[in-house]
Amino acid sequence: MKRPFLKFLIVAIAVLVLPFFSSSAISQEEPTSSIWSLWLGGHYTGYEDFYKKVGEFDRGEKEAMPEVSLSYSGYKEDQSWDFFGHYYDPKRISFDLSGKSKDVFSGKVSYLSSYRQRATDLLENLMAREAVNQENKPGGKMFTYEHENPDADFGYTRHEVKSDFQVKVPGSAKLKIKAFHRSILEKGDDQKVVSMHCSSCHMVSKSAKVDRRTHTVSAGAEATTGPVLFSYLGSYRTFKSEASTPVAFYDKAEHPTEKDSAKQEGYIKEFDARMVFNDEKVPFGQIPETEKMAHTLKVKTDMGKKGDILGSFTNSQAKNKSAGLKVQSNSGGLKYVVSPSQKTKIVALASLSRIESDEAQIDLPLWRDGLTGGGQDFDWIRYSNLTRTVAKGSAEFIYQPNRKYRVFLSTGYEGTERDDYPDIEAKGKTTKLKASVGGKYRPNSKFWGRIKYSFENIKDPAPYNQLFEASGDTLAKLWYFEREKLRYGDVTNQPTNQHGIDLTLNFRPDRRTSLSAGLRASLETNGDTDSLDFERTKLQPQVSATLAPTPEWNLFGSISYAYDKSNGLASVAMMDG
């Protein structure tokens, strides 16, 4: 979609919507309330030093700009309409138009544009060179990088257009039709980094065009029959990049330092036989074209004292059109809410989901074809970890004997079975058992407090990864693919036990003063692995206050602290390659 089409879309929506407001409101008698507000002015933006982070969402121009905003709000009996428009600079414009008529029709159209400045990855933090301390004689193998566009100014503009319409079918107050639309267009330039083969240890920064387009349309209906509410929503989303796929020249695979031409010839032959491509231009960083279709059905029944039941079913299919892959999912859920007595309430939830993701065939040329010991076929099938069945269930019991306090107790289960993880047809399963307890206390209108403790036990959290081969003499000639078999141990940063606490206190001694304090804390642990006793601690207290000592003065303030500590492993390879 070209830029003129975006302008056409905005104008078309406005043309379609404005007549409605005109016919439903303006053409009738003058509204009983009509408020316009116009602001005319300007702004000057200045900056010092590196401005792309502190002004990440600024336009990045050091200059004065005219600025204007217009708002309108009007109503007449059961009709109302509002408009707000703001021109800040050429890259930041917004408007919002909404209206409602006789509780029969409601509509909203909005447009928002913004600009994001992107800093450049300097690649300077990637440094490696052998033998830097060998008698002041640096070795030759080293990592190198280059910037094809050292003065590039990366950034892109984001345009978002949304519309939302709801109509009650004339003559049937129990049938409502809904339609939504959302388009996001991003256009500009961004950085792409090409990583060469390890034979050259070389990275290249390139400038690539950004032209991403996402469109979503949804339509549905809602109908009420007696105590039963039915609803359906169909949604279709597409994503496509109109920017051409960038192309990079991949270095010739040769020994990075060997100067002897005869030896170098051997290295070129050896390295070339191990690689899928080198010494040629290859497209990279392709952004796939995707689409997704989803259907959601919901049924809600009000059974009076017997409770409420909400059932839902969603079917979706997502396609990667560029690669010819798809993900299908079906999920259903039930929610049951019942009050056995005036002081108690039970909320029960259950859901079952099945996700199936296509497997991908990876086709590779024979490895070291034509060389001694070579000729292996490493073609393989990538089975997706996303293919899984997820079952969830929970129940919450709430007891509120009077208005002063309420306590609750809940428990839950979540089981995830992955068809092909960690290996094909392994059916690796992660099981979570959850429990929480808490309460809310409100002795009077000036104070209320709430506390909740939660615990989660996770059996076999995924993923577990293995460490590189252990330290030792493995001088025997091993190829990299053989080294994979020497991996050992397990390590993960996923917990098997998780404790959490959430505390909130509110104090309002009078109408002019309010104080609030809260604390969130959690502890995650995993002692099941042989290489690391994982532990993560999070702590987040906060205090806030508002004060209005006189009608003229309003003051507010807040302070918060966030602490996060976890352990892990740093692994170092001992090699001279």
Place this chain on the structure above:
Amino acid sequence: MHYGSFFSETEYKSETVSFSAGILFLASEKVNLTLDGNYIDSKGNLKMGEMPEVPQEVTDNIAAADYDFSSINEYSDLAYTQFNVSMGAEYMLSSRVSLTADATYSDLTDDKGYVYGIESGSIYVVRTGVKIGF
């Protein structure tokens, strides 16, 4: 030549303190004043455990590497402070017309920048205009 790998336990800690405050003052029937700001101080530190001693045969056969791990932690250390303050004033010329003026200043101090370099910088915006109601 390859001699496998060895590892050491690490500890990563991040701490963030944020503070915000604001004042709204109706100085008179014709004048409104606002002042607000926030301050964020964030740090992240990687603490390395004791790395195992590199075996003699490794240093003999792969002498080209120095196996100095003393600065690995700096690679993941982060530290920045961000400060924003804005103030505004509105003067009512009449019940339908008012003059507005406001200014915003933001400053970022990046002490440990590495991927994008030091990203310290500041930006300010001064705005003024007239508001008409009808």
